[in-house]
Amino acid sequence: MTNREKWIAFETIVRREIHRFLRIWPQTLLPPVITIVLYFVIFGTLIGSRIGEMSGLPYIQFVAPGLIMMSVITNSYSNVVSSFFGSKFQRNIEELLVSPTPNWIILLGFVVGGMCRGLGVGLIVTVLSLYFADFSIHSLPVTVGIVLMTSLMFSLAGLINAVFARNFDDISIIPTFVLTPLTYLGGVFYSIELLGDFWSKVSMINPVLYMVNAFRYGIAGISDIPVYWAFGMVGMFSVVLFFVALNLLEKGSRLRS
Amino acid sequence: MQPALAISQLNKTYEGNFQALKGISLEVQPGDFFALLGPNGAGKSTTIGIICSLVLKTSGTVSIFGCDIDTDFSQAKQHVGVVPQEFNFNQFEKPVDILINQAGYFGIPREIAAERAEKYLRQLGLWDKSHVPSRTLSGGMKRRLMIARALIHEPKLLVLDEPTAGVDIELRRSMWEFLREINAQGTTIILTTHYLEEAESLCRNVAIIDHGEIIQNTSIRALLQQLNKELFVLDIREQLSECPSIEGYPITLVDDHTLEVEVEKSQSINELFDALSSAGIHVLSMRNKTNRLEELFFDLVEKNLSGDKND
Numbered sequence: 001m002t003n004r005e006k007w008i009a010f011e012t013i014v015r016r017e018i019h020r021f022l023r024i025w026p027q028t029l030l031p032p033v034i035t036i037v038l039y040f041v042i043f044g045t046l047i048g049s050r051i052g053e054m055s056g057l058p059y060i061q062f063v064a065p066g067l068i069m070m071s072v073i074t075n076s077y078s079n080v081v082s083s084f085f086g087s088k089f090q091r092n093i094e095e096l097l098v099s100p101t102p103n104w105i106i107l108l109g110f111v112v113g114g115m116c117r118g119l120g121v122g123l124i125v126t127v128l129s130l131y132f133a134d135f136s137i138h139s140l141p142v143t144v145g146i147v148l149m150t151s152l153m154f155s156l157a158g159l160i161n162a163v164f165a166r167n168f169d170d171i172s173i174i175p176t177f178v179l180t181p182l183t184y185l186g187g188v189f190y191s192i193e194l195l196g197d198f199w200s201k202v203s204m205i206n207p208v209l210y211m212v213n214a215f216r217y218g219i220a221g222i223s224d225i226p227v228y229w230a231f232g233m234v235g236m237f238s239v240v241l242f243f244v245a246l247n248l249l250e251k252g253s254r255l256r257s
Numbered sequence: 258m259q260p261a262l263a264i265s266q267l268n269k270t271y272e273g274n275f276q277a278l279k280g281i282s283l284e285v286q287p288g289d290f291f292a293l294l295g296p297n298g299a300g301k302s303t304t305i306g307i308i309c310s311l312v313l314k315t316s317g318t319v320s321i322f323g324c325d326i327d328t329d330f331s332q333a334k335q336h337v338g339v340v341p342q343e344f345n346f347n348q349f350e351k352p353v354d355i356l357i358n359q360a361g362y363f364g365i366p367r368e369i370a371a372e373r374a375e376k377y378l379r380q381l382g383l384w385d386k387s388h389v390p391s392r393t394l395s396g397g398m399k400r401r402l403m404i405a406r407a408l409i410h411e412p413k414l415l416v417l418d419e420p421t422a423g424v425d426i427e428l429r430r431s432m433w434e435f436l437r438e439i440n441a442q443g444t445t446i447i448l449t450t451h452y453l454e455e456a457e458s459l460c461r462n463v464a465i466i467d468h469g470e471i472i473q474n475t476s477i478r479a480l481l482q483q484l485n486k487e488l489f490v491l492d493i494r495e496q497l498s499e500c501p502s503i504e505g506y507p508i509t510l511v512d513d514h515t516l517e518v519e520v521e522k523s524q525s526i527n528e529l530f531d532a533l534s535s536a537g538i539h540v541l542s543m544r545n546k547t548n549r550l551e552e553l554f555f556d557l558v559e560k561n562l563s564g565d566k567n568d
Contacts, residue, residue: 001331001364002364004364005363005364005365006364008361008364008365008366008367009361009362009363009364011361012357012358012361012362013361013362015361016354016358019354023349086347087347090345090346090347090348091343091344091345092345092346092347094311094341094345095345095346095355095358095359095362095406096362097310097311098309098310098311098334098337098339099334099359099362099363100330100331100332100334100335100362100363100364101362101363101364102331252313256310256311256312256313257271257306257311257312257313
C-alpha cells in the first residue's frame with residue numbers, strides 16, 4: 001500500500017467509527033451528558049455548597065475538572081471496546097483482516113475513533129459545566145496535552161480489552177471492576193490531602209490520580225502531584241499499551257484462527 | 258504466466274492437535290473457474306481462510322498471482338476478494354456504506370468507491386436497497402451484498418465459499434450467470450459448494466479435498482469420464498405389475514409406471530430401448546437419477562474413507 005492508500009484506509013476507519021457513535025447517539029452521547037449533569041447538580045450544587053472549599057477552590061470548581069476527565073476516560077475506553085468487540089462479534093472485523101490495511105493503521109483508526117468520542121463528550125461536558133461553575137484555563141498546553149494523552153491511553157486499553165474479550169461480559173468487567181474504582185478513587189471528588197499518610201501513598205499508584213490532577217492543574221492551577229509526573233506516566237503507559245495492542249493484532253490473537 | 262493461486266505443502270493444525278490440512282498442493286491458472294469440493298470438515302474453508310489470511314497456516318506457502326501471502330501480503334491481498342460462508346458484515350450499516358468502507362480499506366478514494374458501489378449494487382440487483390440497514394435484507398440479498406463487497410476492489414481472484422447456500426433456485430441461476438460474466442471478463446474464480454450441479458455447470462477444473470488431503474485434482478470433463486455407469490429413470494406408458502428383465506441391464510421397478518436402469522459406459526441406450534420395445538414397454542421420458550458429479554464425488558470420498566480405515 002502506498003502512503004496515500006494507507007491514509008485513505010485510516011480515514012475510512014475513523015470516519016466509520018465517528019459515524020457509528022453519532023448514529024447511536026442516544027446510547028453514546030446522551031447518557032454521559034445526563035450522568036455528568038446529575039453529578040454537577042448533586043455533588044456540585046446541592047452537596048457541594050455545604051462542603052465549602054477543597055484545596056482552596058469552591059467545591060464545584062474542584063470537582064468540575066475531575067468530572068470532565070472522568071467522562072473522557074470512560075467514553076474513550078467504552079467506544080473502542082464496544083466497537084472493536086462488536087466487530088469481532090458480528091465478524092465484520094474480517095473486512096479489515098482480509099484487506100491490505102497494516103495492523104498499525106487498524107489500531108490507530110480505532111484509537112482515534114475512540115478519542116473522537118472521548119474528546120467530543122469531554123467538550124460537551126465542559127460546555128455544560130460552564131453553566132454550573134465559573135472557571136478559566138490556567139494552562140492551555142497542560143489541559144489539552146493531558147486530555148489528549150489520557151484519551152489515547154484509555155482508547156488503547158479499550159482495544160486490548162476487546163481483543164481478549166470472548167463475550168459481552170468480558171467487555172464490562174474491566175470498566176466495572178477496574179476503571180470505575182480507579183476513577184472514583186482517583187481524586188475526582190476529593191484531594192488526597194484529606195487521606196491519611198498511608199492512603200495518600202496508596203493513591204499514588206493509581207494512574208487516574210495523575211491524569212485528574214494534571215487536568216485540574218491545567219484548568220485551576222492546583223494539583224496534588226507534580227504535573228510532569230502525570231505526563232511521564234501517561235506517556236509511558238500509552239507507549240506500552242500501543243505496542244501490546246499492536247503485538248496482539250500482529251499475532252492475530254483471538255482474531256485469526 | 259504466474260498461476261492465479263499456487264499452494265505448496267500447506268499444513269494447518271488447530272489447537273487440540275486437529276490436523277485440518279495435511280500438506281496440500283494446488284495450482285489454479287489465471288482465468289479458470291475452479292471448484293474446490295469436499296464433505297463437511299474436509300478442509301475447504303480452512304484452505305480459503307488461509308488464502309485470505311483469516312486463518313494462520315502452520316506451514317507451507319501460498320502465493321496469489323506470484324505474490325507470497327507472507328512476504329508480499331499487501332499485494333497478495335489486493336489480488337484476492339473473498340465471499341465467506343457466513344454473513345460477516347455490520348448488520349446495522351447500509352449496503353452502500355459497507356461497500357464504500359471496504360473499498361477504503363483497500364486504499365480506494367471515496368469518489369471512485371462510490372461509483373463502483375453503485376455499479377456492483379446495480380449489477381447484483383441491490384441498488385434499490387442500497388440505503389436501508391443491511392439487517393433488513395433477505396438472505397439472498399445478503400449473499401449478493403457479500404459478492405459486491407468482494408468485488409469492490411476489483412480483484413483478479415475471487416474466492417467464494419458456498420455462495421449459493423440457502424438461496425432459491427431462481428436467484429441461484431442469476432448468481433451463476435453473474436459469476437460466468439465476471440469470469441468471462443477475466444476474473445479467476447474459486448468456488449466451494451455443496452451443490453455439485455453448480456460445480457458441474459460452472460467450473461472447468463476441480464479439486465476434491467477430504468480429511469485434509471487432495472484426492473482428485475483434474476478437469477471436470479476428465480473427472481466425469483471416470484464415471485463408468487449412470488442410473489436412468491424411465492417413465493413408462495404401460496402399467497407394470499412386475500419388473501421386466503433385460504440381460505446386461507439391471508432394472509428396478511420403482512412404481513407401476515417407473516423403472517430405474519443402470520447403464521454402463523460401454524453399453525448402448527439404443528439397445529436398451531430396443532429390448533424394452535420388444536418386451537412391449539414404451540418409454541415416455543428418461544432422466545438421470547443423480548447428478549453425475551455427485552455420484553463420482555461419493556465414490557471418491559467413500560474410497561478415501563475406506564482407504565483411511567484400512568490404514
